[in-house]
Amino acid sequence: MTKRKFAVLTRVKNAEVHEGQVPKVGDNQVLIKQETCNICTTDFGQWLGLREHQPYPMAGGHEGSGVIVEKGKNVRNELSIGDHVAVAYDYCGECSACQVGRTSECTEVLNPFKDQNKEGYYGHLGFATYDVKDANAVIKMNPKLPFNEAGFLEPLATVVGGLRRLRITAMERVVVIGAGTMGVLNALTAKAYGADVIVTEMMDKKIEAARAMGLNVIDVKEHDPVERVKELTDGEGADAIILAVGNTKANDQALEMVKNLNGKLLLFAAGYPAPKLNVDSNLVHYRKMELIGTYGADILDFNISASLLNEGRVNVSKLVETNILLEDIQKAYEIASTQGSYRVSVLLR
Template sequence: MSIEQMKFAYLKEKGCALTGVRKIPDMGPDDVLVKQLVCNICTTDYGQWLGLREHQGYPMAGGHEGSGIVEAVGSGVKDLKPGDHVAVAYNSCGKCEACRRGHEGQCTSADYKNLTEDGYRGNFGFADYNVRSARNLVKMNPELPPSEAAFLEPLATVCKGISKLRLEPQETVVVIGAGTMGLVNAQAAKAKNCRVIVTELMEKKLQAARDMGFEVIDVSKEDPVEKVKELTDQKGADAVIVAVGNTKANTQAAELVKELDGRILMFAAGYPAPEIELDSNVIHYRRMELIGTFGADMKDFFKAAELLNTGAVDVSKLVEPEKFLLDDIQKAYEHASVPGMYRVSVLLNEE
């Protein structure tokens, strides 16, 4: 079958998501034509739709949490074949210094803000077909639902942070926030055989955390600092993952970790930018670590695929039941941006 055009969705401006048609890129020897099945709407995506991330630029043909099926492969592709189920990693050239060092997430030639010849930014995740480099695709378990396979990228960013946090089995980890990324972090920490405590305010998210088997603190009813101390014999947590982007959570993390050598992972961004209200002497005398994390490298994508493909991380409860067709992209953004939503899937090849 010859595919000459791709139908795609893009953000024209704040609050305005449209669809268009363009010529599909030519395939090179190392490229793969992917029939894209699903792309989930990330916080980054609907944040721009809400007007909170306009620095990303327009028109934005975004979407980076996607999965699909290989339709055709170039002559130089050896590890993928038509019919394989895949999910999308970051674009990377494989040639720059960062890529050669295994830091593909810092690739200097793969900026999503770069304009295509027809004037779009982004990676065309919300499109029915796309041509992608084979090096930026990861094989997925065909039994995994496409909406769950599309969690490859968010879980890869979590794997990056968990690696930097240096978790050890039996450590106590507190995750602030039971949103999508909070619960993905919680599951990844649990897969490291850690004790995981989740703090949250919203009832829907509290219930999701309970359904996943985590110890849960409802901060509308209990002081999280006092409760964590109670649950840890007054010691505090070995590590805290801040999975919500606000000043209170950033500051509270220092009260949740143990007195000496506690580690805090600053996972979440926030717009407008949150602050950290923390005396630097506290960091100094308590030998506290503040660890930043962002993005992922290919080793993190492969680890994420292993966790998803084997069921070690189960994201089935993090996909909203209502899904949207590509033509309904505006409604999809409206739904995804409702407070408390988990991932909303856009179906890319269904009528």
């Protein structure tokens, strides 16, 4: 276990497999034999050239899971060799942000999108056969859960974080715009929380998939989504809208779908180029509207995400598009970036 292989983006539409040293395990760290890592929007966005603010060489991937094969002497007893785990964001636990639970805003850890590791790579090295992680960011997963499903820990945690900010309660009427991976995750989680959920989508494949997962989907090719939402909410509009796509048209629709007073809009998805939000401050003022931003996840969100996955309250099995070997990483990116695809899981064995 002295050598490892990992996927690297060296330029637009070029993914390679490199080889390097397995880092030594520190007293507060564990060595994980990584089994799978799913390609997320951030990953294939850079592969497509849509995120050129991110540097190269990018050894990305952060939706991985695997097995602990070595642990440092100070690692808590809860983590044992052989445990199935997935990984949260690193955090120090001591800075002012960490002290109040905002671990995603930790100021003391390296930023993998700005800081290079000792080998000169950027990124989380999720697409690596082995990696060393700080034990405080490692979360046990149900060993009965397939590795590629355990890899949804991070994206689901971002959903949990957003829903916490949105303050979703049972029986609220929630519209999710977009039935891609993150839209479906938002919808499934809001439904698990007891909300009455409606999804809007235009792609047949995504409509079929979302309906197969038990979601109420409006086909926007057949219905005006704003009018249909109003019909389904007795003319009142939704209590909350989750924007799981980043574009101006979706933003405009959200402003029309939300109820007249005390409505909430969660801007979950980023868009490149940046979409516009055509709303004036008077509208927000008089309608007592909330525009809520969300990004990333805190350690609380990761723990809630793990519970949802481990207990089967959010079932992500239908969100895995296909499995591709690490050696075929270029093909994996091609499939992941195809419009309408769900998660592509890279097999690291």
